[in-house]
Amino acid sequence: MAKIGMIGSGSWGTAIARLLSDKGNELVVWSFLDSETEMFRKYHENTERLPGVKLPEDVRFTSSLEEAIQDAELLVFAVPSPVVRSTAHNMSRFVKENMLIVSLAKGIEEETLMTMSDIIEEEIPQADVAVLSGPSHAEEVGRGLPTTIVAGAHSRETAMRVQELFMSPVFRVYTSSDMLGIQIGAALKNVIALAAGIADGIGYGDNVKAALITRGSTEIARLGRAMGANEKTLFGLSGIGDLIVTCASKHSRNRMAGYLMGQGRTMKEAMDEVHQVVEGVYSAKAGLALAEKYQIEAPIITVVNHVLFDGLSAADAVNELMLREGKDEIDSWD
Ligand SMILES: NC(=O)c1ccc[n+]([C@@H]2O[C@H](COP(=O)([O-])OP(=O)(O)OC[C@H]3O[C@@H](n4cnc5c(N)ncnc54)[C@H](O)[C@@H]3O)[C@@H](O)[C@H]2O)c1
Numbered sequence: 001m002a003k004i005g006m007i008g009s010g011s012w013g014t015a016i017a018r019l020l021s022d023k024g025n026e027l028v029v030w031s032f033l034d035s036e037t038e039m040f041r042k043y044h045e046n047t048e049r050l051p052g053v054k055l056p057e058d059v060r061f062t063s064s065l066e067e068a069i070q071d072a073e074l075l076v077f078a079v080p081s082p083v084v085r086s087t088a089h090n091m092s093r094f095v096k097e098n099m100l101i102v103s104l105a106k107g108i109e110e111e112t113l114m115t116m117s118d119i120i121e122e123e124i125p126q127a128d129v130a131v132l133s134g135p136s137h138a139e140e141v142g143r144g145l146p147t148t149i150v151a152g153a154h155s156r157e158t159a160m161r162v163q164e165l166f167m168s169p170v171f172r173v174y175t176s177s178d179m180l181g182i183q184i185g186a187a188l189k190n191v192i193a194l195a196a197g198i199a200d201g202i203g204y205g206d207n208v209k210a211a212l213i214t215r216g217s218t219e220i221a222r223l224g225r226a227m228g229a230n231e232k233t234l235f236g237l238s239g240i241g242d243l244i245v246t247c248a249s250k251h252s253r254n255r256m257a258g259y260l261m262g263q264g265r266t267m268k269e270a271m272d273e274v275h276q277v278v279e280g281v282y283s284a285k286a287g288l289a290l291a292e293k294y295q296i297e298a299p300i301i302t303v304v305n306h307v308l309f310d311g312l313s314a315a316d317a318v319n320e321l322m323l324r325e326g327k328d329e330i331d332s333w334d
Pocket residue numbers: 008009010011012013014031032033036049078079080081083086087104105106107136137138139276277279
């Protein structure tokens with residue numbers, strides 16, 4: 001069993017802390033806000049973000065990064081993607097040489113177009129960084145419902161260490177060497193989920209949802225391949241798997257934000273109403289910039305950007321997609 005520092009205590013950090021402590025590991029959970037640490041000390045639960053999921057009595061809570069990291073053998077990193085860099089920067093001086101950091105955040109940095117693991121490696125060069133991603137809502141993992149996920153690392157040894165650490169009868173972990181593919185799928189599915197939510201909000205049906213999932217996955221796979229990822233990863237758990245769950249689930253905040261926009265709210269109104277970080281909004285810009293950089297056609301990601309940032313109405317967005325010139329589904333003629 002391991003001593004683990006859990007960096008981040010939102011819904012995902014809490015659900016994963018529960019999983020890892022149920023497996024007998026010793027956990028110190030770090031929260032960004034003192035008020036969150038107090039809440040955990042009092043209730044052993046994130047009453048705001050994941051109510052009903054209690055952490056065991058022996059889990060400790062702190063607002064000090066030093067305290068969370070100093071005695072830990074490894075770290076699990078679960079803050080939202082826009083604050084990964086600042087948090088990693090603040091952690092760096094406490095992290096020991098070769099310490100394993102498992103990154104759970106889903107996003108691409110808007111300004112640099114870097115993945116989360118690239119950012120952590122830049123800020124904490126002495127760490128051995130791995131990623132864990134897949135179709136996994138905190139609301140279900142926190143309640144012990146069966147889930148599958150993929151662990152990516154630079155070495156098979158590290159990937160297997162992560163697999164062993166997280167694997168349980170209700171949490172099945174596959175391994176992969178394709179950290180880039182895992183993270184491209186994880187970030188960009190949120191953009192497609194915004195589109196799926198918009199379609200739901202307008203009142204469209206299952207046909208368009210299926211179209212967005214399949215054409216969205218094609219778009220993400222095309223981009224991933226151009227960037228050097230293994231295309232098969234994008235049709236695996238962290239690609240199509242996460243895309244399906246995010247586009248279809250009532251738990252997805254990205255789908256919900258899209259839904260509200262489909263119902264006529266502005267982006268700001270929708271984000272305020274969801275009251276959580278809607279990472280797809282950040283990844284939308286990054287996705288478009290990547291598509292332009294790699295000269296990849298990405299019509300859904302492009303249209304989502306137009307809705308979010310250029311005032312295109314939700315209904316016109318759907319028309320923009322439907323009225324594109326006719327295309328082959330796959331390039332089967334050559
Ligand atoms: N929620 C899920 O089901 C789920 C599943 C898989 C992966 N993820 C990923 O895990 C990451 C965390 O998601 P979440 O759902 O736990 O988010 P969340 O919105 O529930 O958590 C937000 C947390 O971020 C912390 N925070 C706010 N500002 C901060 C700052 N400036 N610096 C550091 N921390 C700050 C807050 O303390 C808060 O507890 C995201 O990248 C998300 O995509 C989430």
